[in-house]
Amino acid sequence: MPALKQLxxxxxxxxxxxxxxxxxxxxxPYLDLVAEVAxxxxxxxxxxLRPLLMVLAAxxxxxxxxxxxxxxxxxxxxxxxxxxxxxxxDGGTIRRGRPVAxxxxxxxxxxxxxxxxxxxxxxxxxxTGSPAVIGVIAGITEDMSQGEIHQLMRKGQLDLSREExxxxxxxxxxxxxxxxxxxxxMVAGAPEARENALADYGHHIGMAFQMADDLLDYxxxxxxxxxxxxxxxxxxxxxxxxxxxxxxxxAVDRAWMAxxxxxxxxxxxxxxxxxxxxxxxxxxxxxxxLAEDHVRQAKAALTIFPAGxxxxxxxxxxxxxxxRRA
Amino acid sequence: MPALKQLxxxxxxxxxxxxxxxxxxxxxPYLDLVAEVAxxxxxxxxxxLRPLLMVLAAxxxxxxxxxxxxxxxxxxxxxxxxxxxxxxxDGGTIRRGRPVAxxxxxxxxxxxxxxxxxxxxxxxxxxTGSPAVIGVIAGITEDMSQGEIHQLMRKGQLDLSREExxxxxxxxxxxxxxxxxxxxxMVAGAPEARENALADYGHHIGMAFQMADDLLDYxxxxxxxxxxxxxxxxxxxxxxxxxxxxxxxxAVDRAWMAxxxxxxxxxxxxxxxxxxxxxxxxxxxxxxxLAEDHVRQAKAALTIFPAGxxxxxxxxxxxxxxxRRA
Numbered sequence: 001m002p003a004l005k006q007l008x009x010x011x012x013x014x015x016x017x018x019x020x021x022x023x024x025x026x027x028x029p030y031l032d033l034v035a036e037v038a039x040x041x042x043x044x045x046x047x048x049l050r051p052l053l054m055v056l057a058a059x060x061x062x063x064x065x066x067x068x069x070x071x072x073x074x075x076x077x078x079x080x081x082x083x084x085x086x087x088x089x090d091g092g093t094i095r096r097g098r099p100v101a102x103x104x105x106x107x108x109x110x111x112x113x114x115x116x117x118x119x120x121x122x123x124x125x126x127x128t129g130s131p132a133v134i135g136v137i138a139g140i141t142e143d144m145s146q147g148e149i150h151q152l153m154r155k156g157q158l159d160l161s162r163e164e165x166x167x168x169x170x171x172x173x174x175x176x177x178x179x180x181x182x183x184x185x186m187v188a189g190a191p192e193a194r195e196n197a198l199a200d201y202g203h204h205i206g207m208a209f210q211m212a213d214d215l216l217d218y219x220x221x222x223x224x225x226x227x228x229x230x231x232x233x234x235x236x237x238x239x240x241x242x243x244x245x246x247x248x249x250x251a252v253d254r255a256w257m258a259x260x261x262x263x264x265x266x267x268x269x270x271x272x273x274x275x276x277x278x279x280x281x282x283x284x285x286x287x288x289x290l291a292e293d294h295v296r297q298a299k300a301a302l303t304i305f306p307a308g309x310x311x312x313x314x315x316x317x318x319x320x321x322x323x324r325r326a
Numbered sequence: 327m328p329a330l331k332q333l334x335x336x337x338x339x340x341x342x343x344x345x346x347x348x349x350x351x352x353x354x355p356y357l358d359l360v361a362e363v364a365x366x367x368x369x370x371x372x373x374x375l376r377p378l379l380m381v382l383a384a385x386x387x388x389x390x391x392x393x394x395x396x397x398x399x400x401x402x403x404x405x406x407x408x409x410x411x412x413x414x415x416d417g418g419t420i421r422r423g424r425p426v427a428x429x430x431x432x433x434x435x436x437x438x439x440x441x442x443x444x445x446x447x448x449x450x451x452x453x454t455g456s457p458a459v460i461g462v463i464a465g466i467t468e469d470m471s472q473g474e475i476h477q478l479m480r481k482g483q484l485d486l487s488r489e490e491x492x493x494x495x496x497x498x499x500x501x502x503x504x505x506x507x508x509x510x511x512m513v514a515g516a517p518e519a520r521e522n523a524l525a526d527y528g529h530h531i532g533m534a535f536q537m538a539d540d541l542l543d544y545x546x547x548x549x550x551x552x553x554x555x556x557x558x559x560x561x562x563x564x565x566x567x568x569x570x571x572x573x574x575x576x577a578v579d580r581a582w583m584a585x586x587x588x589x590x591x592x593x594x595x596x597x598x599x600x601x602x603x604x605x606x607x608x609x610x611x612x613x614x615x616l617a618e619d620h621v622r623q624a625k626a627a628l629t630i631f632p633a634g635x636x637x638x639x640x641x642x643x644x645x646x647x648x649x650r651r652a
Contacts, residue, residue, distance in 0.1 A: 031472055033479055085441060089434035108415035111437055112475045115411060115444070119467035122448050126461035134460050135452035141445035146357055149438045153359055 004316060004323055011313045012052060015069075019051045022069040023076055026124060029116065037105050037113040041080045044096045049209075050075035050180045053317070057184025057198045060310035071128060071187055074121045074137060075180040081117035082144055082176075084110050089152060090235055097226040133186050140179040147171025156236030158258050162243055166207075169214075174206030197304045201314065204298035208321040211291035214239035215284060216326070218275060224326045230271050236261060240290070245283035253277055291322055330642060330649055337639045338378060341395075345377045348395040349402055352450060355442065363431050363439040367406045370422045375535075376401035376506045379643070383510025383524045386636035397454060397513055400463060401506040403447035408470055408502075410440035415478060416561055423552040459512050466505040473497025482562030484584050488569055492533075495540075500532030523627045527640065530624035534647040537617035540565035541610060542652070544601060550652045556597050562587060566616070571609035579603055617648055 009016070023042055029035050051072030058068045086092075087100040088110050094100065102110035118141065125137040151168050154160050181202030185195035216225060217232045218241055232239055238246075238261070246254060257277060260270055278284050298318040305311045335342070349368060355361050377398030384394045412418075413426040414436050420426065428436035444467065451463040477494050480486050507528030511521035542551060543558045544567055558565050564572075564587070572583060583603060586596055604610050624644040631637045 029472060031475055031479070034472060034475055085437050089437060107433065108478055109475065111411050111415060112471050112478065114441075115471035116468060116475070118441070118444065119464055119471055123461065123464035123468055126457055126464045129457045131452055131455040131457065131460070134457070135449065138445055138449035138452045142442060142449055145438050145441035145445055146355060146360060149357055149360055149435065149442070152434055152438065153357070 004320055008313065008316050008320060011309070011316075012056070015052060015055050016048055018069045019048050019055065019072055019076070022073050023051075026070055026073045027077075027120065033105075033109070034113055034116055037101055037109055038080065038117055040098075040101050040104065041084055041095075041113075041117075042076065044098055046076070046079075046096070048076060049317070050079050050177060053177060053202065053205075053314075054180040054184040056310060056314055056317075057181045057202075058188045059184075060198070060305055060314065061185045061188035061190035061194055063184070063188035065187070067128075068184075068187065070124065071183070072180075074124050074183070075176065077117045077121035077124070078137070078141065078144075079176060081114045081121065082148070084114035084117070086148060089148060090231075090237075092227070092231070094227040128187060130186065133183055136179050136183055136186070140175050143171040143175040147173075147175075151237065154238070156262060158238070158246065158261065160238045160243060162240065162247075165238065165240055165243055169207060169210040170203075173210040173213075174203050177206035177209065178202035193304060197301045200301035201298045201318070204294040204301065205318050205321050208291040208294040208298065208318070211240060211287050211294070212321050212324065215241065215287055215291070216324075218278060218284065220325060226326055230266060233261065233266060233271075233274070240287040241278050241283035243283075244286045245278050245281035248281040249277065253281075288322070295319060295321055330646055334639065334642050334646060337635070337642075338382070341378060341381050342374055344395045345374050345381065345398055345402070348399050349377075352396060352399045353403075353446065359431075359435070360439055360442055363427055363435055364406065364443055366424075366427050366430065367410055367421075367439075367443075368402065370424055372402070372405075372422070374402060375643070376405055376503060379503060379528065379531075379640075380506040380510040382636060382640055382643075383507045383528075384514045385510075386524070386631055386640065387511045387514035387516035387520055389510070389514035391513070393454075394510075394513065396450065397509070398506075400447045400450050400509070401502065403443045403450070404463070404467065404470075405502060407440045407443035407447065408474070408498075410436050410443070412474060415474060416557075416563075418553070418557070420553040454513060456512065459509055462505050462509055462512070466501050469497040469501040473499075473501075477563065480564070482588060484564070484572065484587065486564045486569060488566065488573075491564065491566055491569055495533060495536040496529075499536040499539075500529050503532035503535065504528035519630060523630045526627035527624045527644070530620040530627065531644050531647050534617040534620040534624065534644070537566060537613050537620070538647050538650065541567065541613055541617070542650075544604060544610065546651060552652060556592060559587065559592060559597075559600070566613040567604050567609035569609075570612045571604050571607035574607040575603065579607075614648070621645060621647055 027035065027038055029038065054072040054075055055068050084101055087095060088102045088107055092100050093103060122137065125134045147168050151172060178199050182195055182199040185198045217229055220229050222229050246257060249257060257274065260266060260274060295318045299315050302311050302314055353361065353364055355364065380398040380401055381394050410427055413421060414428045414433055418426050419429060448463065451460045473494050477498060504525050507524040508521055511524045543555055546555050548555050572580060575583060583600065586592060586600060621644045625641050628637050628640055
């Protein structure tokens with residue numbers, strides 16, 4: 001599976017290089033501190049999934065202009081803005097192997113630089129000159145903030161349903177990836193059917209990526225992941241592996257899991273036992289299956305496009321959602 | 327001076343009623359908690375200065391449509407978003423006589439509801455269908471976040487110059503008021519000269535309002551102001567009254583003031599002594615004079631409009647900047 005990553009990189013390496021340049025060029029803060037803090041979150045080895053998807057979506061729709069990399073920054077700036085605010089909200093300490101921004105620069109600076117990145121993304125959206133594009137991007141920010149609040153409100157509550165979990169991850173993660181794909185089609189002037197096909201693709205890989213994230217929080221190698229595993233559990237954040245297992249556990253196991261989720265400290269033995277329960281009650285398997293189903297639907301949405309290089313790369317990216325280790 | 331406030335209210339009472347309705351109607355969150363927290367900051371007796379200015383600017387340019395109150399909400403939502411984040415950044419505890427949102431609902435919720443309000447304002451901006459309007463609003467949010475960061479970076483530093491102070495208050499306060507006036511002209515399809523005149527007017531009253539705020543922090547009645555006076559000093563936030571006095575004080579007084587600004591607690595006797603020094607070195611008078619100068623320039627910018635009701639009300643509002651007590 002590093003093979004898949006290398007295969008993707010061999011196809012989009014130039015695009016990723018151009019995206020890196022565009023991210024540095026379009027930030028344009030007047031304060032050095034803003035450049036530093038924004039740089040801390042922006043230039044720390046992110047995958048650039050969202051801008052890459054916008055560029056590829058534009059390409060598969062025949063985009064021939066020269067603004068795709070610039071417009072693509074919208075989605076990385078927006079993503080970075082939400083990471084700054086979410087790390088603060090979640091009380092995270094490590095991201096991508098480095099201390100989070102609010103730990104280094106303080107909460108006030110992290111909040112305000114997040115606001116600046118959000119504003120930059122909307123300024124660049126305004127430069128598209130398309131109210132429809134701008135409306136999509138403003139709508140994404142509304143959905144993301146409400147998804148995060150929803151998740152926050154329900155932290156530590158054991159009655160979070162599968163449906164509510166799916167609604168939360170749709171808003172907090174999938175709408176941004178979906179929006180990147182949709183806007184790629186829009187800036188290319190694609191017909192509605194193609195725009196909707198790419199939006200469907202984006203929605204499904206967005207759901208799959210978040211489920212894969214939620215799985216990695218239980219199954220990853222902490223060194224590869226760049227942060228501690230079990231973070232969701234510690235924060236009282238219920239994700240599908242646990243929701244599924246809780247719904248199927250017997251009274252004794254359910255009570256044990258409930259106490260663990262409500263508690264403050266999780267020792268390694270307890271975490272191991274939880275993993276065994278997630279296996280026994282099928283929480284990990286069910287989550288993986290649902291994510292695989294989304295990957296299948298993502299690829300199916302692309303069948304209205306002719307076979308060939310751009311479609312192939314988008315399919316590889318869909319597969320990558322489930323094969324990555326960090 | 328309650329006479330001036332009553333005079334303004336007698337002219338714009340209906341507009342303010344419509345603005346209140348529009349603020350309630352256009353919020354549309356899907357979570358009750360978001361409605362509650364946004365309502366806490368939005369419906370706590372704000373003056374509605376920014377939306378009112380947009381409505382009046384549109385009217386003086388002959389706007390005949392029915393969307394002005396809706397578009398005006400952009401500026402109040404944006405203002406409320408920055409209040410939520412700024413109270414958190416400044417560590418404030420009381421606003422308009424009530425506990426600040428982050429004290430009641432926690433920092434995470436205050437951050438995320440601020441993000442939601444920012445997103446709402448940009449969604450409504452997108453509904454104008456005008457990339458130019460949207461660009462102005464996105465630019466405002468960039469300026470405001472950078473102005474706040476600039477202020478934060480320089481907290482407690484005695485070498486803040488008059489020019490730097492003016493640049494900070496321009497970004498953090500004046501650009502939003504200026505933007506409300508400019509967008510009013512834009513939605514009315516006004517010619518450039520009128521748009522620029524209203525933008526000038528907005529810039530100058532924005533500067534005057536912030537200077538008046540900074541004066542009130544030293545001279546207001548705390549009960550009328552709805553929060554403690556001397557807050558800027560406690561936070562190490564240097565404003566023009568102090569900057570002016572520091573530049574003119576003799577070595578002894580300057581050292582005394584420097585120690586007070588760097589210190590943690592300010593007893594009433596010290597605050598009284600500081601007020602006497604601000605009087606002696608002309609800090610209060612110079613600030614008032616500069617604010618008056620901005621009010622004069624604001625009114626002068628309006629002379630390209632014919633005399634009559636709308637211009638008169640805008641002039642009253644300019645005067646009100648300096649006559650208000652809270």
